[in-house]
Structure formats: structure tokens, C-alpha cells
Amino acid sequence: MSMEPTIIIRLDGDGRIGRPGEPLSGQYWIESLAADQVKAIEASVLWYTEGKGDQDMAVHEFWRRDIDDGGEIDPDRPERFVATLPNSPLSYEGRIVKICWCVRVRVFLHRGKELIAQKVFCLGNVPAVRATHSDEHE
Amino acid sequence: MARSFRYYGKKRGNRRTGSPAWASASEALFFAVLLVLGCCGLVLLFTTQVVPEWRVNYEFVSTTCKVLDKRITETRGADGMMYRPEIKIEYIVDGVTHSDWHYDIHHTSFAGRDGAQAILDLFSLYDKNQENLFCCWYNPADPREAVLVRGYRWWVWLVFTVPISFIAIGAGGLIFALLHWGKSAERRAAMTQRAQDRDLFAAGGRGDRNFPFIPQGVNITNSPGTKLQYRLPVAGSVGWSLFIALAFCVVWNACAAVSVVWAVHGFAEGKPDWILVAFVVALLLIGVGSVFFLVRRLLVVTGIGLTLVEISGHPLHPGQRYRVALSQPGRRKMNLLLVSLVCAETAAYRQGTNTRTETQEVYRQELLRREDLEIKREQPFEVEFDLDVPVGAMHSFLAGHNQIHWSLVVEGDVARRPKFQRAFTVIVHPAPGDHAA
Numbered sequence: 001m002s003m004e005p006t007i008i009i010r011l012d013g014d015g016r017i018g019r020p021g022e023p024l025s026g027q028y029w030i031e032s033l034a035a036d037q038v039k040a041i042e043a044s045v046l047w048y049t050e051g052k053g054d055q056d057m058a059v060h061e062f063w064r065r066d067i068d069d070g071g072e073i074d075p076d077r078p079e080r081f082v083a084t085l086p087n088s089p090l091s092y093e094g095r096i097v098k099i100c101w102c103v104r105v106r107v108f109l110h111r112g113k114e115l116i117a118q119k120v121f122c123l124g125n126v127p128a129v130r131a132t133h134s135d136e137h138e
Numbered sequence: 139m140a141r142s143f144r145y146y147g148k149k150r151g152n153r154r155t156g157s158p159a160w161a162s163a164s165e166a167l168f169f170a171v172l173l174v175l176g177c178c179g180l181v182l183l184f185t186t187q188v189v190p191e192w193r194v195n196y197e198f199v200s201t202t203c204k205v206l207d208k209r210i211t212e213t214r215g216a217d218g219m220m221y222r223p224e225i226k227i228e229y230i231v232d233g234v235t236h237s238d239w240h241y242d243i244h245h246t247s248f249a250g251r252d253g254a255q256a257i258l259d260l261f262s263l264y265d266k267n268q269e270n271l272f273c274c275w276y277n278p279a280d281p282r283e284a285v286l287v288r289g290y291r292w293w294v295w296l297v298f299t300v301p302i303s304f305i306a307i308g309a310g311g312l313i314f315a316l317l318h319w320g321k322s323a324e325r326r327a328a329m330t331q332r333a334q335d336r337d338l339f340a341a342g343g344r345g346d347r348n349f350p351f352i353p354q355g356v357n358i359t360n361s362p363g364t365k366l367q368y369r370l371p372v373a374g375s376v377g378w379s380l381f382i383a384l385a386f387c388v389v390w391n392a393c394a395a396v397s398v399v400w401a402v403h404g405f406a407e408g409k410p411d412w413i414l415v416a417f418v419v420a421l422l423l424i425g426v427g428s429v430f431f432l433v434r435r436l437l438v439v440t441g442i443g444l445t446l447v448e449i450s451g452h453p454l455h456p457g458q459r460y461r462v463a464l465s466q467p468g469r470r471k472m473n474l475l476l477v478s479l480v481c482a483e484t485a486a487y488r489q490g491t492n493t494r495t496e497t498q499e500v501y502r503q504e505l506l507r508r509e510d511l512e513i514k515r516e517q518p519f520e521v522e523f524d525l526d527v528p529v530g531a532m533h534s535f536l537a538g539h540n541q542i543h544w545s546l547v548v549e550g551d552v553a554r555r556p557k558f559q560r561a562f563t564v565i566v567h568p569a570p571g572d573h574a575a
Binding site for chain 2: 020042044046049051052053054055056057058059062064086087088089090092094095096097099104106108112114124125126127129
């Protein structure tokens, strides 16, 4: 029985809270995946919104490794990444708007298949709306 | 977690569970079809409308002809009967006499007989005594082909806008689809981001790269205050909202007035149309409502003086204190005047084919409250107070569909007047310790 391939993303430090202007570093690799199955791997540091509205997303850092660019991709070998975090937007948990930061890894396999995984982290330390602000006027 | 190729998918809000490859292919095919249709239409229009006119104007040879007979040919088209003017002419080319029915190169037909008859009336039959000859133009390659009129029809060029629009939309969409073919959402976002960064650079660095997705609020700091550093602009244009209310009121009530005349006319003739009457009543009710709304807006705008708000610093930072100066003129007795710092989230989302926007207030801090206030004509109400931006406050945020918006809101309850509310946008940046210098 063959195992399902799994993407592992590890962030350095506690890996949960990043501060603006500081580097975010870590590594990722894929377990149980043969090298000849991989066409390309993309890694991004990005934010996206959740909540009532349509999703907004912006990529802060983006890396792509493609077999068409030459060389073989060894999915088992940990790939390091470093990105300097921006000043904004900070992670936020509001009522109808949430801003989430994450490191996302997308693996393109042959025959159009994809693997995707992401590791969420907080940028800054803005408290969640419900925890801090009273609703006395509502 | 591997995704297989799916031909169809469920819609989950803005997200679909279908195959991205299939979606890209369908998108490219759609725009390719538009492009092909546009090209075919352009070629067809050019060959059937422009080329014949051009040949008549530049290749056909001028000569004189005798008008021997005139007639109107009736044909039944998709839109009913059509009438085509035809004139039998006789002309000589290289010693050979040609005689046939002609008028223009397009064999123009008219929806009414009068139009065709008006054309025929321009040409009188040949009379030996008068020697009345007319000018005509024949095709030197085939002298049997001739016309009595030539020139260009201006509206043909307007028709070109249809295939050109198809080509523009099709080509643009196809280029977009091909550029994004097989690319992940992150890669597309990164490409868009790079393009925007280049634009920002080209435009002289208008975007604030230090604080992405925080509005710059340039128009907030470009007006100096008289008491404090900046005078804040009021959010939303009062003039425009008043103009729109006025325009709607005038147009709607004009339509209602015309409908009333029709309805009254029906009564005068003894044939009242009760459906029209019901329609008119509904129109009038909305018309009265629009007048009421307009008067209310006018009372707020003209009856309550311009509110001026100034602030000691901008942008604002969480945990810091600022001074705010408020000036409210107008000879009024106010039951209540309230100034608050408000943070609201706004989310835009698609629901079917509509885009809806929802705003939810997430923070409100009362900064000033005055009750039973009497403002004199010569002396506006002026006051200064502190504004403490709460520690841990989220910064302002602006993206395509989501927004976090801070403002100073002035609300007033004026005696014998509608309540008013005026908002003054402020930008909140992350706390100084929460961002890199």
C-alpha cells in the first residue's frame, strides 16, 4: 500500500508570530513522493482575507522551482526560505473581515494534479475584535 | 490531497471546486470565439459595405445616361414589405449601348413606399425635346454594372464599432487567459503585484511601499488647519449626493406628471384605464417620497452649518493621544452633539450577479457629548478635546473587497430639524513598535 504524499512546512522559532520588518524563515519538503512525479514546486508568503466579503489575496514573496528550468527537484530534500515580513497588513480577526498570513506550498504533479499545504502564522499582535472591544453602542 | 481533473464543480461562495485547467481552457475558448466572430464580422462588413462604395467612387467611370423608365420593386423581408427604387437607364460605352435597371451599388430598399418614390422623383424620364440626361457611373471591367448615385454612408463606420469591440474584448481576454494559463493563484497574484509595483514606480512612487494596503490619505493632510495641524475633509461629497437626489426627484416627478396627463386624458375621453391609474398612483407615491427626501437633505445641508474638524497629527497610531478641534456654526438649538471615534469593517461580496456591501461597526469611542446646546449666529460652537487611539487597535486597511475604516463621526440632534451625521476619515497606522522603521 503506497502512502499519500504529504507536504511538511516548518517555520523557525516558535513559528506562530512574526513581527514586521523581521525575517520569517523555515523550510519545506514533501514526504512519500518520487522525484519523477514532480513538475514544479511553488512556495509563497502571502496574506488572504476570510469572512463575509469576497477573498482578497496578495503575495509578499514567491519562489518557483520548475523542472523545465533545468535540474531535478528532489522533493524529500528540505528547501529553505527566508522573507522579510512587511509592515502591513497585520493579521486581524474582526467580525466580517479576517486577515490571515501563511506560507503556502503548491506542488505540481504530472497529469494536472496538484498538492497544496499551508502554514498559518500571525503578523503582529493585534488582538481579536471580540476579545478587546466592547459592544456597548450596538 | 492530490486533486484530479474535474469537468464540473460546485460553487462555494466565491470559490469553485472545478478543474482550473478546464476553467482556463473554457475561458480561452470563449475569448477566442469572440475574437473570431469579431474578425469575421469586420471582414464581412468591409467587403460588403466599404469595398463596393470605394470601387464606385474610385474605379467606376463617369458617363451620361437617359432615364427610360422607373419602378418600385416590392420584396418581403424579415421586417415586412420593403420597397426598392429602380430606374431603367441607357448609356453607351465604347460604341455599345447598355440598358438595364439600376440605382445604387447596394440595391438600397426602404421600409416605406414614400422613401422609394422620393428617390424616383429625382429622376425625370428622357425627353427628346429637353435632352435631359443624367450622370451615371459604370464599371469599366463590366460595363453592364452601373449606378446613378455614389458616395459614402457615414453610419457604416458606426457599425464597425460592433466587430471592433468583439475583437478588442476577444483579443484582450485571450491574451489575459494565455498569460494566466496553468498558473496558480499565488503566481498570478505575484505577477499582478510586480506589475503594480512597476506602475507605482512609474507614477512617481504614489503608493506607500512601507505600509502596503493602508490607504495613504493624501487628501487628509493637504489641508492645513487654523487651530491644529490638519483640517479633515468630510467623507463623501455632500454636493454630489444632493445633486443626485435633485436629479432623481426632477426626472421621476416629470415622468409621473406625464403619466398623470395620460390618465386624466383617459378620464376626459370617458375611457379610464385603471391599470394606468394604479401605475400613476405608485409613481406619485415614490415622487412624493423623493421630494420629502430632497427637502430633508436640503434642510440638513443648508440649515446646519459646515462642520469643521481639525486634528493635531496624522496618520494616527494606536496608544497615542491627539488633540481634536471641532467648530460647528449655525444659529441652532441642539438637543445633542456627539463626536465619536469609529472603526468599521466593510466587505463586498457577490450574490448571484449582484455585488453587495456590508459594513459592521467594530469599535466606537465617545469623545465628546454636549446636550442642550445653543449656538449663536455670530459665535460658532468651538471646542477642543483629546482623542486616544486605543492600544491594540487594528490599522486602516484597504483591499479589493475588504476594508477597515476609521473615522471621526459627528452626530447632531437639532431642534425641529432632521438629525445629521458627518464622518471625517482618519488613517490609523500600526503602532510604532509594530513596524519596521
